[in-house]
Amino acid sequence: MAVNETPLIKMLPIxxxxxxxxxxxxDNASGIPVLLVHGFPFDHSMWNRVFDEVGFEHHxxxxxxxxxxxxxxxxxxxxxxxxxxxxxxxxxxxxEVMNIRQKIVLCGLSMGGYVAMQYMQKYGDTVxxxxxxxxxxxxDSPQVAENRRLQAQNLxxxxxxxSTVADTMLxxxxxxxxxxxxxxxVQEMRTLxxxxxxxxxxxxxxxxxxxxxSTEYLKxxxxxxxxLCGSEDKLSPPxxxxxxxxxxKKGEYIEIAESGHLPPVEQPTHFVxxxxxxxxxxxxx
Ligand code: MLT
Numbered sequence: 231m232a233v234n235e236t237p238l239i240k241m242l243p244i245x246x247x248x249x250x251x252x253x254x255x256x257d258n259a260s261g262i263p264v265l266l267v268h269g270f271p272f273d274h275s276m277w278n279r280v281f282d283e284v285g286f287e288h289h290x291x292x293x294x295x296x297x298x299x300x301x302x303x304x305x306x307x308x309x310x311x312x313x314x315x316x317x318x319x320x321x322x323x324x325x326e327v328m329n330i331r332q333k334i335v336l337c338g339l340s341m342g343g344y345v346a347m348q349y350m351q352k353y354g355d356t357v358x359x360x361x362x363x364x365x366x367x368x369x370d371s372p373q374v375a376e377n378r379r380l381q382a383q384n385l386x387x388x389x390x391x392x393s394t395v396a397d398t399m400l401x402x403x404x405x406x407x408x409x410x411x412x413x414x415x416v417q418e419m420r421t422l423x424x425x426x427x428x429x430x431x432x433x434x435x436x437x438x439x440x441x442x443x444s445t446e447y448l449k450x451x452x453x454x455x456x457x458l459c460g461s462e463d464k465l466s467p468p469x470x471x472x473x474x475x476x477x478x479k480k481g482e483y484i485e486i487a488e489s490g491h492l493p494p495v496e497q498p499t500h501f502v503x504x505x506x507x508x509x510x511x512x513x514x515x
Contacts, residue, residue: 237281239302244323245316250274250302251295251324254281261291262515263334264505265321267342267349268294269364269492270438271395271423271431273301276339279498280505290509295324297345299430309429311436314341318349325356333515337361337505340466340491341434347444350451358515359508360451363458363501364466364491367474369443378439385432392431396423404490405462415495448477455481456508460489460496482508 240251252274255261266277274294284290297317299305305312325334336357338346343365350357370378384391400420401409408415448455457475459468468485475483484504489496509515 237278241302242324242327244327245298245320246306247298247304247320248302249295249298249320249324251293251328252277252281253291253293253328254284255286255289255291261289262509263291263293263325263330263332264509265325265334265336266292266294266494267317267321267336267338267345268297268300269340269342270434271300271392271426272419273297273303273422273426275301275422276419276492277494280494280502283498283502284506290506293324293328293330295321297434299427299433301426303430305427305430305433309433311440312430312433313437314344314348314441315352316437317345317434318352321345321349322353322356333358335359335361335505335509335515337363338365339363339494340365341438343367344438344441344444347447348441351444351447354451354453357453358513359454359456361456361458361505361508362471362474363493364460364463364471366466366470367443367445367448367477369441370439375439378435382432382435382439385428385435389428392424392426392428395431396420399423402464402490403492405460405488405496407488408490408496412496419492419495445474445477448474449479451478451480453480454508454511456504457481457483458493458501458504459483459485460491460493461485461487462490465491
């Protein structure tokens with residue numbers, strides 16, 4: 231994208247909400263569709279460096295929605311928990327509305343990975359290759375689920391509680407070098423968290439607390455699964471992610487040095503290198 235060019239964001243009415251989608255790349259059959267699913271509590275802009283890095287020359291069609299209730303995507307009044315399945319249904323509808331008929335490369339980071347595993351269970355025949363980035367297939371322990379319920383209540387009850395969420399999350403999100411040498415990146419992610427919709431964040435938090443274990447499903451997948459992990463990820467540590475890669479029949483593990491939980495933000499060049507290699511490896515989508 232040329233400097234200062236505004237990214238193309240579409241608003242798509244889907245399943246009773248408006249879903250914002252950033253799109254870039256070839257919209258014909260020769261562009262490989264790559265669906266990028268963000269983590270919590272972020273939005274599509276956590277992929278901005280990936281869009282910049284890919285540019286237009288690589289025949290990748292990048293599609294990065296804001297999940298319902300997050301970023302610029304809406305949430306119905308009075309909505310309860312947003313299940314990972316609901317997020318997955320929205321993504322499928324986005325691709326339908328965009329008339330994408332080719333098999334996609336599906337890439338989910340952290341909560342986006344939970345959504346991706348739900349997507350695979352319902353719509354797996356539309357996916358050629360899967361990228362699981364800094365995520366897990368296990369469900370929450372009862373204690374973690376309980377903490378999430380408390381957090382969701384605080385998000386609803388206490389104005390500005392997303393700042394508290396940011397205070398707690400940020401030190402655990404990044405590699406040591408990112409924290410010391412890239413304060414702009416850390417600040418950008420703080421702003422992203424704090425400007426999110428508390429109601430949407432609460433709904434997603436409850437949805438994560440309710441999600442089921444998808445490990446057995448991962449073991450059955452018969453497509454290439456790239457497991458990407460920041461070498462300093464404290465939330466989805468390398469040892470756990472290596473195990474996931476071994477559980478998948480066609481799993482591959484790549485560790486990204488000097489990155490914590492957010493390789494597309496902290497090390498976008500290395501992230502895109504791995505993504506591109508997967509997309510152009512045989513069989514091509
Ligand atoms: C994320 O980055 O999406 C979160 O760390 C996921 C989670 O809270 O489990």
